[in-house]
Amino acid sequence: MALTEDSLIRSIEEFAALHGEVDAETPLFSSGTLDSVAMLNLIMFVERETGTEIRAEDVTLENFDTAARILDFARKLAA
Amino acid sequence: MSANTLHELFAANLPQRSGKTFLIDAGRQATYGEVDALARAIGAHLAARGVGAGDRVLVQVRKGIAEVSALLGVTRAGAVLVDISTAWTAEQVRFVAEDCGASILIVEPAMARVLAAEGIDPARLLPVSAARGLEGLPCLSDLPALPFEALPRRADDLAAIIYTSGSTGKPKGVMLSHANVLAGARSVAEYLELAESDRLLSVLPYSFDYGFNQLTTMMLVGGSVVHQGVAMASEIVRAILRHEVTGLAAVPPLWIQIVRLLASAPTPLPSLRFITNSGGKIPLSTLERMPGIFAKARIFLMYGLTEAFRSTYLAPDRFAAKMGSIGQAIPGAEVFVIRHGEGVARPGEQGELVHRGPLVSQGYWNRPEATAEKIRPCPELRDRIGDEPVVYSGDIVRIDEDGDLWFVSRNDALIKTSGYRVSPDEVEDLVYRSGLAADVVAFGVQDDMLGQSVQVAVTLLGEASREALLAHCRAAMPAYMVPQRIHVWPEPMPRTASGKLSRPDVIRGCSDTSSLHSAR
Numbered sequence: 001m002a003l004t005e006d007s008l009i010r011s012i013e014e015f016a017a018l019h020g021e022v023d024a025e026t027p028l029f030s031s032g033t034l035d036s037v038a039m040l041n042l043i044m045f046v047e048r049e050t051g052t053e054i055r056a057e058d059v060t061l062e063n064f065d066t067a068a069r070i071l072d073f074a075r076k077l078a079a
Numbered sequence: 080m081s082a083n084t085l086h087e088l089f090a091a092n093l094p095q096r097s098g099k100t101f102l103i104d105a106g107r108q109a110t111y112g113e114v115d116a117l118a119r120a121i122g123a124h125l126a127a128r129g130v131g132a133g134d135r136v137l138v139q140v141r142k143g144i145a146e147v148s149a150l151l152g153v154t155r156a157g158a159v160l161v162d163i164s165t166a167w168t169a170e171q172v173r174f175v176a177e178d179c180g181a182s183i184l185i186v187e188p189a190m191a192r193v194l195a196a197e198g199i200d201p202a203r204l205l206p207v208s209a210a211r212g213l214e215g216l217p218c219l220s221d222l223p224a225l226p227f228e229a230l231p232r233r234a235d236d237l238a239a240i241i242y243t244s245g246s247t248g249k250p251k252g253v254m255l256s257h258a259n260v261l262a263g264a265r266s267v268a269e270y271l272e273l274a275e276s277d278r279l280l281s282v283l284p285y286s287f288d289y290g291f292n293q294l295t296t297m298m299l300v301g302g303s304v305v306h307q308g309v310a311m312a313s314e315i316v317r318a319i320l321r322h323e324v325t326g327l328a329a330v331p332p333l334w335i336q337i338v339r340l341l342a343s344a345p346t347p348l349p350s351l352r353f354i355t356n357s358g359g360k361i362p363l364s365t366l367e368r369m370p371g372i373f374a375k376a377r378i379f380l381m382y383g384l385t386e387a388f389r390s391t392y393l394a395p396d397r398f399a400a401k402m403g404s405i406g407q408a409i410p411g412a413e414v415f416v417i418r419h420g421e422g423v424a425r426p427g428e429q430g431e432l433v434h435r436g437p438l439v440s441q442g443y444w445n446r447p448e449a450t451a452e453k454i455r456p457c458p459e460l461r462d463r464i465g466d467e468p469v470v471y472s473g474d475i476v477r478i479d480e481d482g483d484l485w486f487v488s489r490n491d492a493l494i495k496t497s498g499y500r501v502s503p504d505e506v507e508d509l510v511y512r513s514g515l516a517a518d519v520v521a522f523g524v525q526d527d528m529l530g531q532s533v534q535v536a537v538t539l540l541g542e543a544s545r546e547a548l549l550a551h552c553r554a555a556m557p558a559y560m561v562p563q564r565i566h567v568w569p570e571p572m573p574r575t576a577s578g579k580l581s582r583p584d585v586i587r588g589c590s591d592t593s594s595l596h597s598a599r
Contacts (some may be wrong), residue, residue, distance in 0.1 A: 029314075030309055033166075035310045035329070038310075039311060044538070045571060052539070060311070064311070
């Protein structure tokens with residue numbers, strides 16, 4: 001799988017214009033840090049890196065609120 | 080007696096609604112009376128710190144009761160509200176603070192620390208709660224309850240400055256008078272038919288005039304606002320159900336997400352009686368699904384620019400017949416389609432949309448030249464309104480036989496190719512219809528033979544190929560419109576803070592001859 005913690009965090013930082021402030025556990029959506037635009041970009045990024053399509057019902061805080069959760073979710077998708 | 084200022088708009092709800100729920104956060108609710116007390120304490124504190132009539136106070140606080148209390152406290156002290164998005168960086172905060180000469184900055188503790196470290200005098204800072212390293216500073220959550228009379232203001236005094244982050248150059252502050260704010264609240268309350276029983280879901284930031292208007296309309300009618308700080312469709316749907324939300328306002332990127340979710344997981348939303356869109360066009364493929372998904376809710380498509388808040392809306396009963404139209408002038412606004420040098424456009428013709436009326440803002444803070452360019456008398460309207468300044472939208476629209484307007488293009492974006500004038504929006508719409516592209520930006524490039532050649536930048540969907548996209552274009556478009564080059568972007572395209580594709584950045588990216596962008 002092309003998605004790594006590093007590439008994911010770097011993309012998130014780019015989408016949110018936050019440099020050096022995001023780690024694996026930083027709350028992304030529950031904190032209001034990422035908005036709907038960043039959300040769309042993030043979904044597209046993960047879809048591309050995992051080569052899969054993300055179902056709309058799977059876009060939840062549980063699966064997407066931190067980089068760590070996104071990686072876990074992406075691993076399940078790629079499996 | 081009718082309110083003349085933002086403070087009076089809020090205060091008119093007291094004492095009769097002091098026990099009524101006004102704001103709902105994830106873990107906390109506040110009545111009109113409770114918010115009044117919080118705002119009074121903040122107003123008193125600001126005044127004690129020397130904030131006076133007309134002074135600017137910057138607010139950058141996460142969506143919630145604290146933010147609204149801060150906004151109301153600022154206006155109560157007679158100051159001008161400058162609310163900016165929590166997505167903005169310290170550098171942007173500092174820019175705005177200096178540009179508008181903010182006396183006080185009400186910010187989240189983390190931002191307070193960064194600003195202090197970057198040289199902002201702590202005496203200018205008012206953190207929302209205790210900031211590490213700045214424990215000596217009073218914070219919003221700890222202010223004493225002190226009596227404080229609101230500073231009287233007039234309708235034509237400044238109420239707020241809305242900073243627009245343009246895709247090029249530094250943000251400019253659009254000045255709104257109290258009269259502007261109230262006219263916006265009254266117009267929208269009228270055409271959305273808002274009432275005391277309404278409970279709006281606030282997802283959009285209060286730094287955005289569209290979002291702020293949700294708050295002011297609710298204050299006008301004595302309704303409630305549910306704060307939803309998480310920009311995720313699943314969370315929004317959950318909040319609508321949990322709080323029996325009656326109205327939802329969103330922008331195209333969010334509508335795309337919400338419609339995707341509800342299409343795959345249909346969920347009745349019995350309390351929702353209306354939804355609104357502004358800030359751009361919803362793609363046709365999403366728009367077409369909306370009536371089926373939001374069976375009961377009336378759909379309002381709206382158009383406006385910050386310099387005049389909002390200009391038009393499409394009446395919901397014409398949504399099906401006029402899908403994609405931006406409709407007609409909202410109550411209190413007059414909208415004209417101007418053919419420069421000729422006059423007012425007739426049915427079937429197109430021209431630039433100009434806006435006249437009480438929503439025309441007071442101009443850009445400290446930018447008299449930019450203001451004079453944007454808000455000025457219209458020679459073609461001299462017979463009707465004399466030299467009254469109007470806002471030039473910079474958008475080309477077409478007016479149809481019924482008086483409904485259709486967005487054609489940005490004034491400066493028309494592509495002139497082989498003697499034809501091509502609208503990039505039209506090219507983009509046709510490319511979207513292929514179902515092969517997620518994002519599309521069409522633009523013109525200098526060409527010796529054609530004048531300009533039509534080119535597009537796209538992010539492809541799924542297994543789509545450039546060849547398939549080109550074949551679609553050849554079938555769907557007149558020959559002169561078919562793109563001469565298709566730039567495939569492997570990365571998501573850059574967007575502005577309000578969710579629109581950042582066209583200049585995309586176009587610039589296409590002219591870089593890097594290996595990222597391959598052409599036909």
